[in-house]
Amino acid sequence: MTTINENFLKLQKNYLFADIAQKVAAYKEAHPEADIIRLGIGDVTRPLAPAVIKALHKAVDEMGSADTFRGYGPEHGYEFLRQAIVENDFAPRGISIDKDEIFINDGAKSDTGNFGDILGTDNSICVTDPIYPVYIDSNVMGGRAGDIVNGSWSKITYCPCNEANGFVPQLPDHATDMIYLCYPNNPTGTTLSREELEKWVAYALKHNSLLLYDAAYEAYITREGVPHSIYEIEGAKKCAVEFHSYSKTAGFTGLRCGYTVVPKELVFKSKRGEDVQLNQLWNRRQCTKFNGTAYIVQRAAEAIYSEEGKREVRETIDYYMTNARIMREALTEVGLKVYGGVDAPYIWLKTPEGVGSWEFFEQLLTQINVVSTPGVGFGPAGEGFIRLTAFGKREDCEEAMRRLKNWLK
Ligand SMILES: *Cc1c(COP(=O)(O)O)cnc(C)c1O
Secondary structure (H helix, E strand, O other): OOOOOHHHOOOOOOHHHHHHHHHHHHHHHOOOOOOEEEOOOOOOOOOOOHHHHHHHHHHHHHOOOOOOOOOOOOOOOOHHHHHHHHHHHHHHHOOOOHHOOOHEOHHHHHHHHHHHHHHOOOOEEEEEEEEOOOHHHHHOOOOOOEEEEEOOEEOEEEOOOOOOOOOOOOOOOOOOOOEEEEOOOOOOOOOHHHHHHHHHHHHHHHOEEEEEEEEEEOHOOOOOOOOOOOHHHHHHHOOEEEEHHHHHOOOOOOOOEEEEEOOOOOEEEOOOOOOEEEHHHHHHHHHHHOOOOOOOOHHHHHHHOOHHHHHHHHHHHHHHHHHHHHHHHHHHHHOOOOOEEEOOOOEEOOOOOOHHHHHHHHHHHHHHHHEEEEEHHOOOHHHOOEEEEOOOOOHHHHHHHHHHHHEEE
């Protein structure tokens, strides 16, 4: 008799975005004339850079000629892209990464979710709260989360990030094994300083823990001194993997490409006491279960690193970050408390005194026809906040802020 992976039955239904869609649809049906502005979307809206489109066309043509046709590519990813990553994302920051430590993927969600394949099922988990749901759900599937007790998983350590601690998570007071950090953060839009990251690296080295560092929003950092990579911290190559994505950086949410860094210095002991390189295990895993990202997509990603590509991608990021600034300023002007939006495309907005996440979501929807994301949907510490994204159209951001000012006047 075939059995199923019972861990999947433990997953909480992720009602968040379905609930939002349903509430918006119901409102729209009752008020067909309403002009609804969506500031809850986590997807980009600007088109791909011309340099990327040019590279795609060229690569497509290569696929149409017997001389330049490409079939299966290397599982690690093509060398031209891994080389461009080493030279552009790491070398300028003084980080030396070998191209064999880079694994091209089809986006960071897959790898953040799959990385647990090569790690023991008895590892304990540590996450910041609120959090990108993939880290928890993939560990529920992997059997590491325990059971839900009062809304939290019994084997997961949550480090709350709230106003009181300035959205800086405190280190756990006990050892944990797999630690997920995402900076700049989704959903709070906040970052961690070098000193704070140094504490996590020291903790991980002390306890033989693994940091799983999600740098999906690294390109949005604007302030000097905010680390772009965990490898800017001394010792991190011995305790951290890092996930990158071109989704938010260059509008690749539909094209699909990113990469994972697995340093060779990352060595853990097997139960038999042998030293095992995570780089080798991950390579073995990828060679078995993954056949690479499309050649044309890797050429498109390479084009991001050309002079033209860099400039165009920067323009798009600036467009989103101008949206973020417009929203921050308007929200602050009406007396609301705003976090994030400086080094990330997310604004973490405190709801007015005594108003819960869902209640404020409803007020924004019904009073000014603006859709947000209730913060509590990202974890218990998100209660009392909503998330707004800067990924919309400029006119929509401006109009939403006009409505907000009129409403709160
Ligand atoms: C959007 C996002 C990603 C990127 O996912 P892709 O699969 O690369 O599109 C990764 N991590 C976080 C926290 C995100 O918000």
